[in-house]
Amino acid sequence: xxxxxxxxxVVEMSHxxxxxxxxxxxxxxxxxxxxNDLLTGEEDQAxxxxxxxxxAVSTDGFVVSPLFFPGGDIGSxxxxxxxxxxxxxxxxxxxxxxSFIIEEGLPLADLSRIVASMAxxxxxxxxxxxxxxxxxxxxxxxxxxxxxxxxxGQVREGVSLSARNAQPGDKVLVSGTLGDHGVAVMGSREGxxxxxxxxxxxxxxxxxxxxxxxxxxxxxxMRDPTRGGLAAVLNEIAEASGVGISIAEEALPIRPxxxxxxxxxxxxxxxxxxxxxxxxxxxxxxxxxxxSAMRAHPLGIDAAIVGEVGEDPDHFxxxxxxxxxxxxxxxxxxxxxxxxC
Amino acid sequence: xxxxxxxxxVVEMSHxxxxxxxxxxxxxxxxxxxxNDLLTGEEDQAxxxxxxxxxAVSTDGFVVSPLFFPGGDIGSxxxxxxxxxxxxxxxxxxxxxxSFIIEEGLPLADLSRIVASMAxxxxxxxxxxxxxxxxxxxxxxxxxxxxxxxxxGQVREGVSLSARNAQPGDKVLVSGTLGDHGVAVMGSREGxxxxxxxxxxxxxxxxxxxxxxxxxxxxxxMRDPTRGGLAAVLNEIAEASGVGISIAEEALPIRPxxxxxxxxxxxxxxxxxxxxxxxxxxxxxxxxxxxSAMRAHPLGIDAAIVGEVGEDPDHFxxxxxxxxxxxxxxxxxxxxxxxxC
Numbered sequence: 001x002x003x004x005x006x007x008x009x010v011v012e013m014s015h016x017x018x019x020x021x022x023x024x025x026x027x028x029x030x031x032x033x034x035x036n037d038l039l040t041g042e043e044d045q046a047x048x049x050x051x052x053x054x055x056a057v058s059t060d061g062f063v064v065s066p067l068f069f070p071g072g073d074i075g076s077x078x079x080x081x082x083x084x085x086x087x088x089x090x091x092x093x094x095x096x097x098x099s100f101i102i103e104e105g106l107p108l109a110d111l112s113r114i115v116a117s118m119a120x121x122x123x124x125x126x127x128x129x130x131x132x133x134x135x136x137x138x139x140x141x142x143x144x145x146x147x148x149x150x151x152x153g154q155v156r157e158g159v160s161l162s163a164r165n166a167q168p169g170d171k172v173l174v175s176g177t178l179g180d181h182g183v184a185v186m187g188s189r190e191g192x193x194x195x196x197x198x199x200x201x202x203x204x205x206x207x208x209x210x211x212x213x214x215x216x217x218x219x220x221x222m223r224d225p226t227r228g229g230l231a232a233v234l235n236e237i238a239e240a241s242g243v244g245i246s247i248a249e250e251a252l253p254i255r256p257x258x259x260x261x262x263x264x265x266x267x268x269x270x271x272x273x274x275x276x277x278x279x280x281x282x283x284x285x286x287x288x289x290x291x292s293a294m295r296a297h298p299l300g301i302d303a304a305i306v307g308e309v310g311e312d313p314d315h316f317x318x319x320x321x322x323x324x325x326x327x328x329x330x331x332x333x334x335x336x337x338x339x340x341c
Numbered sequence: 342x343x344x345x346x347x348x349x350x351v352v353e354m355s356h357x358x359x360x361x362x363x364x365x366x367x368x369x370x371x372x373x374x375x376x377n378d379l380l381t382g383e384e385d386q387a388x389x390x391x392x393x394x395x396x397a398v399s400t401d402g403f404v405v406s407p408l409f410f411p412g413g414d415i416g417s418x419x420x421x422x423x424x425x426x427x428x429x430x431x432x433x434x435x436x437x438x439x440s441f442i443i444e445e446g447l448p449l450a451d452l453s454r455i456v457a458s459m460a461x462x463x464x465x466x467x468x469x470x471x472x473x474x475x476x477x478x479x480x481x482x483x484x485x486x487x488x489x490x491x492x493x494g495q496v497r498e499g500v501s502l503s504a505r506n507a508q509p510g511d512k513v514l515v516s517g518t519l520g521d522h523g524v525a526v527m528g529s530r531e532g533x534x535x536x537x538x539x540x541x542x543x544x545x546x547x548x549x550x551x552x553x554x555x556x557x558x559x560x561x562x563m564r565d566p567t568r569g570g571l572a573a574v575l576n577e578i579a580e581a582s583g584v585g586i587s588i589a590e591e592a593l594p595i596r597p598x599x600x601x602x603x604x605x606x607x608x609x610x611x612x613x614x615x616x617x618x619x620x621x622x623x624x625x626x627x628x629x630x631x632x633s634a635m636r637a638h639p640l641g642i643d644a645a646i647v648g649e650v651g652e653d654p655d656h657f658x659x660x661x662x663x664x665x666x667x668x669x670x671x672x673x674x675x676x677x678x679x680x681x682c
Contacts, residue, residue, distance in 0.1 A: 018569025018614075019673035023577070042504045042581045044564065045399035045430040047496055052393035058386035059438035059491055060474045089386040097400035099489040101442070133401045133489075137680060143482040148440040148474075150400055150491035155388055163383045223385065228359025236364070240383045273359075332360035339478060 011106045016136030025134060029112060033119040034129040038095075046130035048095060054155040056091035058082055061148040065339040067110065069188045071181075071199030074147055075117035077275060077341060080204045082151040083125045084224045087206040088278065090159035090213060096122065096151045098132040103142035114145065125204035127151065159213060163240035165220035171287035172245060172307035173280045175208060175300045176201070177253045178230055182272035182340050183261045192264070198257050203276030208299045212278075215293035216286035223279045226341055229271040231329045233279050234307075234317045244312020247329070248320045251306040270319075271332050273340045281309065352447045357477030366475065370453060374460040375470040379436075387471035389436060395496035397432035399423055402489040406680040408451065410529045412522075412540030415488055416458035418616060418682060421545045423492040424466045425565045428547040429619065431500035431554060437463065437492045439473040444483035455486065466545035468492065494547075500554060504581035506561035512628035513586060513648035514621045516549060516641045517542070518594045519571055523613035523681050524602045533605070539598050544617030549640045553619075556634035557627035564620045567682055570612040572670045574620050575648075575658045585653020588670070590663045592647040611660075612673050614681045622650065 006024070014021040023041070031041040038046045062078040072080075079096060086093040098118070102111070122129050180201040187198060209222055225233040230252075234245045254269050262269050276299060282290045287305055294300030317329040347365070355362040364382070372382040379387045403419040413421075420437065427434040439459065443452070463470050521542040528539060550563055566574040571593075575586045595610050603610050617640060623631045628646055635641030658670040 013679050016568075017673065017679065018567070018573045022568075023672070042577065043430070044426040045397045045432070047395050047397050047430055047432075047501075050391055050394065050396040053391065054388050055391040056386045056388050057436070057438055057472055057493075059440045059472060059489070061440035061442045061476045061489060063442055063476045063478050085385040089384070089388055091386075091388075095398070097398055097491050099400045099402040099440075099491075101402045101404055101487050101489075131398055131400060135402045135404045135487075135680075137404050137484060137487075140481065141484040142487075143478060146442050146476075146478075146483075146487065148400070148402065148442075148489035148491075150398075150438050150440075150489075152398075152493070160388075226359070227357075227363075232359045236383065331364075332358065336358060336360075338354050338358065339476075 006108060009108055011102045011104060011108060011111060011136055013104055013136050016134055022134060029115055030132060033115045036128050038128060038130040048130060051154060055152055056086050056089035056155050057152045058085035059148060059150040060085060061146060062341060063146050063339050064185060064341050065143065066189055067144050069200055070184045072202035073114055073117050074145065075114035076121040076202050078147040078149045079118050079121035079125065080202050080275060081341060082149040083127055084205045086151040086153045087209040088222045088224055089155060090161045091153035091155040093125065093127050093151050093153035093206050095128050095130045096149050098129055099148040100134045101142060101146040102136050103144055104136055104139045106144055125206060156213060161221040163221055163237050166237050166241035166243050166281045166309045168243060168309055168311045169284050170220060170281050170309040171284055171305050172247060173282060173290055174253065174304060174306050175278045175294050176302040177255050178274060179254060179258045179262060179269035179272035181275040182337055183258050185340055186265055186337060187261060198261060201274055201276035203299055205276065205278050205299065208294065208297045209278060211293045211297050212280055212290050216282050216290035218283050218286050219290065220281040225277060225279055226273045226275060228332055229273055230279065231270040231332065234329065235331050237281065238315040238317050242315060244310045244315060245307060245317045246310055247307030249322045251304050253302045253304050270329060271336050273337065275341065347449060350449055352443045352445060352449060352452060352477055354445055354477050357475055363475060370456055371473060374456045377469050379469060379471040389471060392495060396493055397427050397430035397496050398493045399426035400489060400491040401426060402487060403682060404487050404680050405526060405682050406484065407529055408485050410541060411525045413543035414455055414458050415486065416455035417462040417543050419488040419490045420459050420462035420466065421543050421616060422682060423490040424468060425546045427492040427494045428550040429563045429565055430496060431502045432494035432496040434466065434468050434492050434494035434547050436469050436471045437490050439470055440489040441475045442483060442487040443477050444485055445477055445480045447485055466547060497554060502562040504562055504578050507578050507582035507584050507622045507650045509584060509650055509652045510625050511561055511622050511650040512625055512646050513588060514623060514628065514631055515594065515645060515647050516619045516635050517643040518596050519615060520595060520599045520603060520610035520613035522616040523678050524599050526681055527606055527678060528602060539602060542615055542617035544640055546617065546619050549635065549638045550619060552634045552638050553621055553631050557623050557631035559624050559627050560631065561622040566618060566620055567614045567616060569673055570614055571620065572611040572673065575670065576672050578622065579656040579658050583656060585651045585656060586648060586658045587651055588648030589661045592645050594643045594645050611670060614678065616682065
């Protein structure tokens with residue numbers, strides 16, 4: 001029986017085996033980075049006080065490839081992605097759990113960097129990482145590291161957001177440019193050098209979401225357009241609410257560099273993942289207030305009203321093109337961008 | 342772009358891509374099996390009401406190999422494992438989230454069977470699966486399916502269990518036979534046919550844990566001895582509480598078939614994982630009451646008092662052997678049983 005330690009510089013099977021090596025990894029890496037009064041590494045669960053009310057809970061597994069990309073890494077993504085899903089429920093995220101499934105042989109330096117990135121993202125978002133788990137799988141049975149985070153927070157009094165809430169006449173807002181995350185990851189995966197500064201927009205949206213709800217308390221729903229991009233989110237809303245949605249191509253905020261890279265990569269920015277943007281459906285009377293609130297926030301300076309909800313028995317999403325035509329914005333069929341988050 | 346559906350009978354990359362195929366998988370498989378008023382498949386988070394008080398939260402990734410083994414599968418394990426970690430915190434588990442990381446090519450029939458098993462285990466434990474996530478990784482970048490579950494529940498009024506609570510004079514109880522899960526999994530992995538009925542003890546312990554706390558309200562702490570077995574749990578407690586622990590080999594409940602299989606496989610049952618047993622540290626005055634409560638529960642009929650907490654500046658765990666000697670029960674070094682849960 002080989003005694004694994006940190007001396008080989010890589011994660012070994014023993015780091016997931018429940019013994020001393022695992023305890024060392026947890027204390028020296030995870031507790032050292034995430035440590036707070038709830039996360040001591042000594043218990044199998046965290047206990048925290050929670051006020052009476054409604055709780056929003058969300059979980060996401062992260063399998064992005066490569067692990068490091070311009071503007072972020074799997075660690076910041078795993079924190080922000082789940083913070084954002086909780087915030088999109090109208091809740092103030094307070095805590096996260098994290099589960100690591102690590103492939104044997106992952107350099108400990110990479111794991112340290114990812115963990116430091118998670119700790120930084122959690123600090124920036126104002127959430128605590130309160131408990132976790134570590135498993136190790138044999139070489140060739142995983143891919144570096146997969147991270148699942150689960151987040152929870154208290155839902156704001158009086159707020160009840162749902163994909164079913166959109167109504168004809170409502171406005172569709174996006175908080176900023178589309179496609180940055182997906183293009184940054186695909187570019188780094190394919191080894192393209194765009195000679196530009198396309199970086200992931202990976203960021204925590206809880207502050208921006210709170211600003212929108214303060215300014216536009218009748219907001220129907222918010223969503224972060226990750227996998228499947230804006231197209232997937234709008235189709236889900238149209239179907240759940242039983243409405244049609246129409247957007248204007250000219251109104252969509254897209255960086256020229258991202259548009260250019262999408263052409264090279266054969267991608268449509270409408271379907272490309274974002275990790276620091278939100279879509280809000282807001283009654284027309286509050287749309288300008290929501291827009292102003294977004295633009296006043298550092299993460300919303302490129303916000304725009306991009307479309308409108310209408311009646312449509314077919315629940316289609318359509319786009320008025322820059323040339324005055326109209327085209328369907330359908331669900332994606334098949335895989336456009338595997339392992340983007 | 343290939344349109345994947347269910348017709349190929351396996352999970353394809355498109356089932357994780359955020360489009361129509363993923364929506365189909367979620368609706369036809371997950372929502373159909375887990376569905377409740379909170380899990381509709383339409384939102385990225387679940388909203389549930391929670392009473393004021395302390396909340397216990399726990400997360401675990403499950404990577405067991407093989408996916409199916411005598412007495413359970415990765416699905417029932419993923420539900421029970423997290424239910425148990427919440428229950429060991431003195432809490433009544435109410436809800437779970439689940440995140441699937443699926444390897445491309447997993448037969449949909451296997452996934453269906455796993456999901457049905459999760460649904461059954463959740464029903465049996467009285468918890469709801471309220472939200473989830475699905476990712477698909479390329480063939481050779483995963484291993485069938487990994488599942489991370491996160492559970493939460495309300496901590497019982499007045500109860501505060503912790504690995505730091507053990508005190509000299511306390512008794513050590515185990516709720517039943519040791520090693521069944523690990524031997525069942527190892528046996529099926531190695532293709533051994535023990536010609537016996539060694540099956541995993543995989544079960545939800547929330548009912549048993551509640552019975553112990555009812556009968557012995559001063560219980561110091563409970564733990565489920567999973568990875569690393571009883572030895573790991575007792576060493577963690579000894580270290581966290583700053584005590585020594587002494588157990589008696591003759592008092593340990595171990596099925597003869599399991600003891601025999603351990604000899605064949607070169608395993609020590611003290612280090613083998615259990616998935617339906619709990620260890621309780623109870624003040625001596627309440628130990629008999631706790632034992633009776635365990636034995637009155639279907640999951641605790643083989644319960645036993647197996648040892649005692651003592652003073653020891655070295656925080657050692659020792660065992661009085663059947664022959665009257667004493668031996669150290671050290672932390673495991675290295676890997677004894679990889680991917681047992």
